[in-house]
Amino acid sequence: MGIKIIKAGLQTTVQDLGRTGYRKDGIIVSGAMDTLALQIGNLLLGNEMGEAGLECTLPGPKILFETAQLVALTGGDMSPLVDGLTVKMWRPVYVKKGSVLSFGAAVQGCRTYLTVFGGFKLHAVLGSYSTFLKAGFGGYKGQALKNEDTLSFNRIYKGTEKLFNWSLDLKLYPELDGEMIRVLKGPEYHLFTEQSLALLEEEKYQITNDADRMGYRLQGAALRMTEAKEMLSSAVCFGTVQVTPDGSAIILMADHQTTGGYPRVLQVITADLTRLAQMKSGQQIRFRLVTLAEARAALLLREKQIKQLKQAITFKYI
Amino acid sequence: MNKIYPLGDSAIVLEFGQEISEETHQLIHTVCLFLDEYSFEGFIEYVPAFTTVTIFYDPLVSDYQATESLLQEMLEEIAETGAEEDTAVTVEIPVLYGGPDLSFVAAHAGLTEEEVINLHTSGEYLVHMIGFAPGFPYLGGLNEKIAVPRKQTPRNSVPAGSVGIAGQQTGIYSIETPGGWQIIGQTPLDLFDAEREQPSLLRAGNKVRFVAIDALEFQMLKGEVDGY
Numbered sequence: 001m002g003i004k005i006i007k008a009g010l011q012t013t014v015q016d017l018g019r020t021g022y023r024k025d026g027i028i029v030s031g032a033m034d035t036l037a038l039q040i041g042n043l044l045l046g047n048e049m050g051e052a053g054l055e056c057t058l059p060g061p062k063i064l065f066e067t068a069q070l071v072a073l074t075g076g077d078m079s080p081l082v083d084g085l086t087v088k089m090w091r092p093v094y095v096k097k098g099s100v101l102s103f104g105a106a107v108q109g110c111r112t113y114l115t116v117f118g119g120f121k122l123h124a125v126l127g128s129y130s131t132f133l134k135a136g137f138g139g140y141k142g143q144a145l146k147n148e149d150t151l152s153f154n155r156i157y158k159g160t161e162k163l164f165n166w167s168l169d170l171k172l173y174p175e176l177d178g179e180m181i182r183v184l185k186g187p188e189y190h191l192f193t194e195q196s197l198a199l200l201e202e203e204k205y206q207i208t209n210d211a212d213r214m215g216y217r218l219q220g221a222a223l224r225m226t227e228a229k230e231m232l233s234s235a236v237c238f239g240t241v242q243v244t245p246d247g248s249a250i251i252l253m254a255d256h257q258t259t260g261g262y263p264r265v266l267q268v269i270t271a272d273l274t275r276l277a278q279m280k281s282g283q284q285i286r287f288r289l290v291t292l293a294e295a296r297a298a299l300l301l302r303e304k305q306i307k308q309l310k311q312a313i314t315f316k317y318i
Numbered sequence: 319m320n321k322i323y324p325l326g327d328s329a330i331v332l333e334f335g336q337e338i339s340e341e342t343h344q345l346i347h348t349v350c351l352f353l354d355e356y357s358f359e360g361f362i363e364y365v366p367a368f369t370t371v372t373i374f375y376d377p378l379v380s381d382y383q384a385t386e387s388l389l390q391e392m393l394e395e396i397a398e399t400g401a402e403e404d405t406a407v408t409v410e411i412p413v414l415y416g417g418p419d420l421s422f423v424a425a426h427a428g429l430t431e432e433e434v435i436n437l438h439t440s441g442e443y444l445v446h447m448i449g450f451a452p453g454f455p456y457l458g459g460l461n462e463k464i465a466v467p468r469k470q471t472p473r474n475s476v477p478a479g480s481v482g483i484a485g486q487q488t489g490i491y492s493i494e495t496p497g498g499w500q501i502i503g504q505t506p507l508d509l510f511d512a513e514r515e516q517p518s519l520l521r522a523g524n525k526v527r528f529v530a531i532d533a534l535e536f537q538m539l540k541g542e543v544d545g546y
């Protein structure tokens with residue numbers, strides 16, 4: 001009872017909110033690139049917010065439902081279809097046995113999350129279902145899903161195929177079309193020349209084709225340090241903007257290494273990681289410096305909205 | 319001089335100078351032991367490195383100022399009571415020497431292969447940090463005579479268990495990965511196993527000694543590791 005992958009798509013992986021507590025052992029956090037989309041998907045189904053789902057990357061997969069199930073599609077809009085018919089995102093959808101979920105063109109964003117009622121039946125490794133691709137563990141056999149792979153459901157939705165015709169006020173999920181990404185100064189910010197720091201705020205940086213779950217390499221004005229300095233490796237995190245010796249910037253994403261030795265010029269605020277995670281190669285980024293207080297306020301606001309949404313949905317499932 | 323600064327909106331860095339030293343390492347180790355013992359509200363995890371400890375916290379529970387003052391208090395307390403006594407655990411790593419780059423290392427150092435092995439096994443190494451890959455130790459204490467630069471072109475794949483040298487560092491590949499270290503031997507031990515209670519064999523603060531073994535011992539130990 002579950003799903004079967006007919007076509008794997010570019011990269012479809014099992015992800016939850018990540019594996020914490022093991023960074024000191026060199027074990028990366030992994031987890032959904034867009035954790036907000038995954039959380040909302042789970043909320044829509046009455047699941048725990050951190051239940052594992054499938055992160056489908058543009059172009060998305062083709063999936064056969066061997067069992068009927070209640071699912072939700074959230075995150076980037078890649079024109080999802082069930083049996084060739086457009087299916088709505090951001091709401092529970094009842095998929096019949098034998099139906100096929102597929103994706104079309106990207107309307108907005110590049111990662112859609114498929115969550116299912118009760119979650120997928122998987123084996124947790126170090127407290128998480130997230131796939132650690134490089135080390136080959138977690139998720140489904142430690143790998144991205146391949147053709148013919150099958151995943152089982154923990155539970156099956158037993159309710160009638162009643163219409164889930166309620167919609168939600170989803171103002172908490174950001175508009176994905178903006179290019180502005182809010183950042184904080186990184187630990188080595190002050191080691192860069194004034195000119196470079198001015199460019200960082202004035203110029204646009206383009207995401208190159210070298211962009212995946214580990215990081216996005218950017219193209220734009222070169223960034224120079226006031227003096228060449230060898231750095232000792234130290235911790236980095238999701239959203240750290242590092243500068244390599246040739247002056248180009250890389251933004252570290254969900255599958256980044258635990259430590260790095262390049263200067264950390266900026267740090268993307270947590271609240272903007274969702275929008276960053278949905279950006280594609282070729283898109284432009286404009287950085288805007290904010291304060292720690294602003295970064296936290298943005299996160300607190302989002303948390304408040306998640307709580308409201310959770311309450312509204314709990315009511316629906318009673 | 320100690321410095322405390324943010325790494326984004328959910329991490330805080332304690333920096334103890336810019337130089338690698340045993341003293342700095344001991345202080346970092348003490349901070350980690352302290353955090354193991356006395357966690358605080360919103361604490362998630364810490365990552366020790368050569369001269370820093372980065373502490374991840376939940377910004378929904380605590381803010382930077384509150385976390386910083388808590389950590390300041392902790393540092394003051396540590397300063398009063400002093401760093402922990404050196405109680406480092408020493409881990410012996412058996413190595414079958416004779417990797418693909420042993421002859422290069424010997425030639426570069428102007429030594430025989432046997433001398434390289436002797437120098438490598440006579441040292442005591444400190445695990446400064448685990449990073450780069452799960453369970454991968456950054457070891458300090460390499461004899462300068464056998465410090466050789468990395469390979470010009472990294473290999474596409476280095477097997478797990480490969481023991482290598484890169485500049486002043488020596489280390490052990492914990493998983494199969496691309497890499498540019500000069501490989502001088504192979505250990506039968508699993509440096510990393512996600513299913514083990516302690517997934518990473520080594521921890522920051524451990525001491526390491528390399529012990530030369532022969533092919534037969536390698537096979538026997540490998541068999542034990544693989545559970546035959």
